Amino acid sequence: MGREVGIVGVGQTHHARRRTDVSQAGLVREAVDRALADANLSMDDIDTVVIATGPVLFAAVNQPEKWVVDAIGAQGKSVVRLTSGGGAGFAGALAGYYQVAGGYSDRTLVVAYDKLSEGQLQYSISTLYDPFWGREFAVGIMGFSAAYWRARMDVLGHTEEAAAMVAAKNRNNALKNPYAHQKKAVTVEDVLASKPLCWPIKLLDVPPISDGAAAIVLASDKVAHHSTTRPAWIRGMAYCCEADNAPERSLMLSEPLAIASRQVYRAAGITNPRRQFDVVEVQEPYSCFELNYYESLGLCPPGQAADLVASGATQVDGDIPVNPSGGCMGANPIGAVGVIRLIEAATQVMGRNETHQIKDAKLALVQSGGGWANLRGCAVLSA
C-alpha cells in the first residue's frame, strides 16, 4: 500500500456563465492562489502539478498547460496535463493521489478548469463520436443521456418526476453555495413544466454552462500537518471504464461506477454505504444521472432510486444528503467539476464548510465521471 494522502488546501473561483475579465490562464490562477493560501503554502512548496481540463475543442487552446504554467508560476516543476472529459478533474486528482501515495511527491497541486463560454459545448462533445459511425447524427451528450434515461424509465422506474425531485433538490441547495452562479429556487412542478430540450431531459434538468476553476493541494501524512490540523484523508479512489459499443453494454446501471465503488469501498472498509456515509457529492450533468448513481454506488438497490429521492433521504436534512452544494446545478465548468466535488466533500469532513456544513460529517463519498458515458469513478474521504 502507498502512503496516506490528505487534501490540505482547497480553492475555487466564483463560477460564472461568462468571465470576460480573465483569460483561461487567469481563471486557473485564481483557484490556485486560493488553494495555496488555504494550505498555508506557496508555489515553492509544491513538488508536482497536475493540470486537468476537458477536450481542447471546448476553448480552442491546444496544450493549454503551456499557458497555465506561466500563469501559476510552475516553471521548472514536474507538470502533467490530463484530460478525460467531464471526469477530467477527478482523473487529475487521481493522478496526483498516485504521485503522493507512491512517494514521488510530498505535495501535489491539482488544478482543473474549463471556460465553456468560449466554445460550442454540445457540438464539441459530438466530436467524441466515431466520425464514420454516428457523429453526423449525434446531439452532444444530451441526446445520448436522454435516450438512456428514457430506457431506464421503463426498466428501473426513473420517472420524470423522480429526476425533477433531484433537479429541485440540487437547485435549491445551490442557493446557499457562494460559488454557484445559477441560484433560483424551483419546485418539482417547475422542472416538469420546463421546456423539453432532449425529452425526457427538460431545461431545468440541465445545469448551467459555466466558466470556472478549482484546485486542491494533496499532501503526504508526513507534511500534511504543516497546512492543517484536520486534513481530508483519501481512503480510496478509483476511476474505471467500459467498452463503448460492446454487445453486452446495457447502460441501465453504470457498470464502471459499480466496479469502482466496489474497489473503493473495500479499500475504505465500507460495507453499508447508505448508513456509513455522512454526505455524498456526485457529478450530475443532468438530473437523471443522480438517480443512476444512487444505484451504482449502492445507496439503494437497482430500481429504487426514485423511492430514495422521494423519501427525502438525500435532502440536506436527510440521512444520506447528496449534493448539499447544489452539485452541477449551481455551476458546471465541466473539467473542474471532479475537483469541485472533492472540495465540497473535503470541506465537509474537515468541518469547515461555512455555508452548508452537514453536522458532524466524518465520512464522505465523491463520484465523478466523464470521457464518454463510460468513464466513472469515486472516492472516499474521511476526517
Add this chain to the structure above:
Amino acid sequence: MFYAPETAPIDLPTFKSTISLPYTLTPGKSAGTFLAEMPNRRIVGTRFADGAVIAPGQDFSPVDGEEPVALVQAPETGELTAFTRTGGVVLGLVRLDGCRNAFVHKILADIYTLAVGQRVAARWSTSEQGTSITAIEGFVPAPDAPVGNVLPLDTPAEPLGVINYAMALHYDHAYGPYYGRMFDEIRQNGVVMGVRGSNADEALLPPREIDDITHKRTGTWKACADTGTIRACSLINMEVYGQTRPVPYAYAEIVLDGASTKMIHIIEIDDLETAKQTIKPGTRVRAVWTQGERKGAVSDIERFEVIGE
C-alpha cells in the same frame, strides 16, 4: 532476432471530415488592453515588480508567474533576435527596446539582408484599423533608429472582453479493412454488413477485428436487415450549433435485426406529445434510404421510420 512481418502500406481513399467551430475567446486584462490599443497605435506592455517589462502585455510574468504592477507603453523600436521564412513571408522574433521578451511578427525585408541583433522599427498598417495585432503590419530594418523608452500608459482603453475566432479542422480518416468493406457494401449494394462475434451469430456493428467482450477474433461477415428495434431514444427539441435538421426529431439508438450493437440515427416526428407515445425503447423501425447514388456512408440511410401495425 527482430522479425518484421511482410506488410506494406496501401494507398486507399480516405473519409473526409471537417470540424468547424466558432469561438469567443477571452484575452484577459493585459492582452485585452494591448488589442484595444491597436487602433490608437500604441503598443501596450506590462511592468512587473522587479522592473521587467513584457510586450505585448501579459497578465502573468513568464519568468515567475507574478502579476504585473502596471500597464506601460512600449516603444516601437527594437532588436531582431531570430528570423526565418515560411511561405514567402519572413517572420522574426522582435525584442522591443527596454523589454525582457521577444515576440513573433512579420519582418518586411529580404531575408538575405537581415542579421540577428539588427535594429528594427514597427510599421503601422494603413488598412487595418481594428483591434488586431496585424494593425502592426510588420517590422522594417531601422539601423539608425534611436533606442526607445518605455513610457507610462496614459488613460488606457478598456480591455477587450471577447474576441471572435473560428477554427475549421480538416481530417482524412483511414477506413481500415472492416469499415472499408462495410461502407463499400452500403454504397454498392445498399446492405449494412457486420461481422459475427467470436462465439455469436449476431453481428457486431460497426464491424471490427476483435470481439470487445471475448477479446478474440471476430467471425464471418453477415448482412443485417435494414429493420430493427429502438434500444434508447430521445426527442430533440433544442437547436444547437452544427445540427443539420430542423427540430423536433427523434435521436435513436437502433439495434438492426441480426446485429447485437447499436447504430445511431434519427426518426422524423410531427410533434413531441405524439412521439412520446409512438417512439419508445422496443419500437420497431425500418431504414428509409436516400434516393439516387449512394456515397458509402451512414447518411445513405436518410432516416428511420416506425413500422406501422
